[in-house]
Amino acid sequence: MDDRRLMKGNEAFAEAAIVSGCRYYFGYPITPQNELTEYMSRELPGAGGSFVQAESELAAVSMAYGAAAAGGRVLISSSSPGIALMQEGLSFLCSVDIPLVVLNVSRGGPGVGGIQPGQADYFQATRGGGNGDYHIIVYAPASIQESIDLMGKAYDVAEHYRNPVMLLVDGMLGQMMEPVSMPSRDAYALPEDVSAMKPWAITGHDNRRERNVVKSLRLKPDELEEAVEKRGAKYAAAEQELASYEAVDIESAEVVFVAFGSTSRIVKDAIGLLRADGVRAGMIRPISLWPFPERAFEQVPASAKAVISVELSMGQLIQDVRLAVNGRFPVELIHRTGGMLLTPEEVAARTMDILEVK
Amino acid sequence: MTQKVLMAGFGGQGVMLMGELLAYAAMLEGKQVTYMPSYGPEMRGGTANCSVVISDEEISSPIVTEPAILIAMNEPSMEKFEKSIAPSGMLFINRSLIRRTPLRQDIKCFPVECNELARAILSEKIANIVMLGAVICASGIVSGESVGEVMRRKFVGKKSKFIPMNMKALTVWSDHYEDEKRQ
Numbered sequence: 001m002d003d004r005r006l007m008k009g010n011e012a013f014a015e016a017a018i019v020s021g022c023r024y025y026f027g028y029p030i031t032p033q034n035e036l037t038e039y040m041s042r043e044l045p046g047a048g049g050s051f052v053q054a055e056s057e058l059a060a061v062s063m064a065y066g067a068a069a070a071g072g073r074v075l076i077s078s079s080s081p082g083i084a085l086m087q088e089g090l091s092f093l094c095s096v097d098i099p100l101v102v103l104n105v106s107r108g109g110p111g112v113g114g115i116q117p118g119q120a121d122y123f124q125a126t127r128g129g130g131n132g133d134y135h136i137i138v139y140a141p142a143s144i145q146e147s148i149d150l151m152g153k154a155y156d157v158a159e160h161y162r163n164p165v166m167l168l169v170d171g172m173l174g175q176m177m178e179p180v181s182m183p184s185r186d187a188y189a190l191p192e193d194v195s196a197m198k199p200w201a202i203t204g205h206d207n208r209r210e211r212n213v214v215k216s217l218r219l220k221p222d223e224l225e226e227a228v229e230k231r232g233a234k235y236a237a238a239e240q241e242l243a244s245y246e247a248v249d250i251e252s253a254e255v256v257f258v259a260f261g262s263t264s265r266i267v268k269d270a271i272g273l274l275r276a277d278g279v280r281a282g283m284i285r286p287i288s289l290w291p292f293p294e295r296a297f298e299q300v301p302a303s304a305k306a307v308i309s310v311e312l313s314m315g316q317l318i319q320d321v322r323l324a325v326n327g328r329f330p331v332e333l334i335h336r337t338g339g340m341l342l343t344p345e346e347v348a349a350r351t352m353d354i355l356e357v358k
Numbered sequence: 359m360t361q362k363v364l365m366a367g368f369g370g371q372g373v374m375l376m377g378e379l380l381a382y383a384a385m386l387e388g389k390q391v392t393y394m395p396s397y398g399p400e401m402r403g404g405t406a407n408c409s410v411v412i413s414d415e416e417i418s419s420p421i422v423t424e425p426a427i428l429i430a431m432n433e434p435s436m437e438k439f440e441k442s443i444a445p446s447g448m449l450f451i452n453r454s455l456i457r458r459t460p461l462r463q464d465i466k467c468f469p470v471e472c473n474e475l476a477r478a479i480l481s482e483k484i485a486n487i488v489m490l491g492a493v494i495c496a497s498g499i500v501s502g503e504s505v506g507e508v509m510r511r512k513f514v515g516k517k518s519k520f521i522p523m524n525m526k527a528l529t530v531w532s533d534h535y536e537d538e539k540r541q
Contacts, residue, residue: 006382006393032397115398176420177378177393179385268418343423 004179009169010035012144012180013103014043016151017075021188022101023049024067024074026060030082031115032171033105037077047185057082061089068093068100069214071194071201073155077103079171080121081112084129090164091130095216097200097231099158101151102136102166105174108339116339117170117262120313125168126290126320133228135235137165137242138289140260144178150287152183161238162200168289170312172262172341238291245293246285253282255351256300256329258321259310260286267310269344274351281351289320297324306354308332310347312340359414361499362422366407366439367431367452372486376429377408379490382512383504384412392420405434412499427497429489430456431472450493452485468496475530484527491528495535502528 007015014036017025025040037053044051050067054060060076068074078086083104093100104125108118125138137157141147147169154165195203202212218224246264249271250256259267264285274281284296300307307329309318315333322331334350336342363380367373374395381393395408409422428443429450430436436449436456443449448466454473470492472485479488494500506525513520 004385006378006385006391171397172394172420175395175397177381178420179391265418266421272418341421343421344419345423 004181006177007144007180007182008035008177009144009147009174010105011039012182013077013105013147013151013167013169013174014039014075015182016148017073017101017155018043018047018049019183019185019187020152020155021073021190022075022155023047023190024064024072025049026052026054026063026067026074026076028054028057028060028078028082030079032107032117032174033077033079033103035174036103036105040075057085058088061086061093064100065089065093065098068098069096069202071198071203073101075101075103077105079104079115080106080109080118080124083121084124087124087129089130090136091128091132091134092216093164094130094134094136094231095132095227096214097162098164098214099155099162100164101154101158102164104166104168106168106170108337114339115171117172117341118312118337118339119170119261119263120316120337121168122289122311122313122316125166126292133232135163135238135290137161137163137238137291138168139165139287140168140289141173141287142261142264142285144173144176145180146287147173148180148182152188157242159198161234163234163238168261170262171339242288243291243293243295244287245296246283246287247296247299248283248285249280250282250284250299250301252280252301252303254280254303254305255282255355256304256307257281257283257310257347257351258286258307258317259283260289260317263310263312263342266342266344267347270347270351273344273348277348277352279351279355286317286320289317292320292324294320294324297321297328300325300329304329306330306332308334308351308354310334310342312342313337360417361412361427362425362444363410363412363427363429363493363499364407364422364425364439364442365410365429365431366405366435368434369404369406371406371431372483373406373429373431374408376486376490377410379487379505379508379512380493380500381410381412382508383494383500384410386504386507387500389413390415390417392417394420394422405438407435407439427493427499429493431486431489432456433458436460448497450489450496452489454485468492470531475534476527479526479530480523484524487524487527488530492531495529495532 108114158165191197271281384391453469476485
C-alpha cells in the first residue's frame, strides 16, 4: 500500500516543523496560513511542545526570540503584512546570532493587500526588512514535499549559522494538497542536554559556567563593528555553502526562465508548450533566494537570446537575475501581481512576443 | 497520461470534499496528484471550486484552466466554466439544480439528479457523493474500490457510521442508470 499521505501545504509545513524538533510555536492568525496555526494549536501540546497565540505579530516574534535564546527549536509563521510586523524581531535575532525558522505564506501587497498568492515579498525576504547589516537565509520550495525536506534543513542551517532562516512560499502552496512522505516524529531526537549542544543558550548556569548574555545593544562603536564584521564573515561563508538551485533543460536553451516557488511549476508547463512549438526553453529555479545561486547563470549557453524572470511581482527577482547575468544576455520580465496567477499559456505567448522582437 | 478535473458549486455543497476524496483515491492508486481549492472570503451560499490533477508523471501546475472533466453542482458554475472544458471533454451536470442545457456540442454531457438520488438514500447532504459516484462510473478516472477505501480511512471512530450510506450514494447513479437501461 502507498505510504504517502495527502496533506494540505499549511498542515504539512507544521508537521514538518514538529518532526524536525520544533516544540515552540508563537503566532497570530492571518490568511492564507491559518491551517498551520490551527494545526499547531492541536498537535504541538501532544508532542510535548508549547503553542501560544500571541496578541500580535510583534509579540509572537519577541516570544520566539526568548524561546530560541533558551535553545529551543522555534517556528513562527505569518503572511506578508504579518511578516512585515516581525521584521524588528528578525533584525534583533540576527544581532545576537540566535537561530529561528520563519515561514512566510505570502500574498498580494503592499499593505494589507489581498489573500491570493503573491511573490512581492522577495525584497522584504532577501534584502532584510529590518535595520542594520544582516541577512536572513531564505529558501523557496516549489512543492509540499520540498517544503518538508527544506523545513528539516532550515533548522539545521539556522543552528549551524546561528541565524534566522526563512521558508518563503505563497498561498498556492499553503492551500493545495499533494501526496507527501513525512518523517516520523521520533526521526529527530531532542537533545537531552541543550547547553552541551548549544553552549550559547540561556539555560541557567547554576554556577557551573560563565553567564551567557544575549543582548543587542552595543554602545561602543569598535565593539559593534567587530561583531558586525564577524557576522559578515559568517554570511560570506553562507554565500559559498548554501546557494542552491534546480536547472531544467538549460544546456541548449534559446530562452532561459528564472522562477521560484509555485511560479516555477507554471513555468515548467510553459516550457512544455514552447517545446511543442519548437522553442528550446529552460529554467533556473533558485531554491535558495539568499544566498542567490549566481553560479547557475554560468551554465546559460551563449546561444541564449534572452533570460526571462517570471514572477508574481512588479519585478523584484529580476534585480538578482540582472546582477547574475551581468550584461551577458538581455533580461526580460513576465509578471502578474495583486494575487493574479500566470497561466502556462500566458507565459508561452509572452515569451513568443519577446523572442519575435529579438 | 494527465487528467484535469474542475468541480464547482456553492459553498456547503461539499465540492471541496468531493475533490479531496478524488485526489486521495488517485493517490491510493499510486498516481501523482494535486488538489487546489479556490480560497477567499467564501461562505455558505457563495461559490466554491477546486481543481484536481491526476497523472502518471510529476505534475507541474496544479491550476486547471482547461478541464477534461467539469463537474457543475449549480447553474452559475456551469455558466462560468462550460466554455473552459477541453474539446471532447465531459460535463457532469447536477440536473436537480441546473435547468438550462449546455451550449457546447463537442462535449459529452451527463445529467445527474444528485439531490433527488441523495434524498432517496438520506438527504441532500450526500448529493456530492452521488455526483462523485457518477463521475467515477462514467469516466473511470479512479475505481469505486479506491474511493471506498478512502472513506474507510477518513471516516473513522464515530464517523464510521456514515460509511454505508456514503457507499450507497457512490453507486446509486450507476444502479439507477442500469435500471433505466433494463426497462
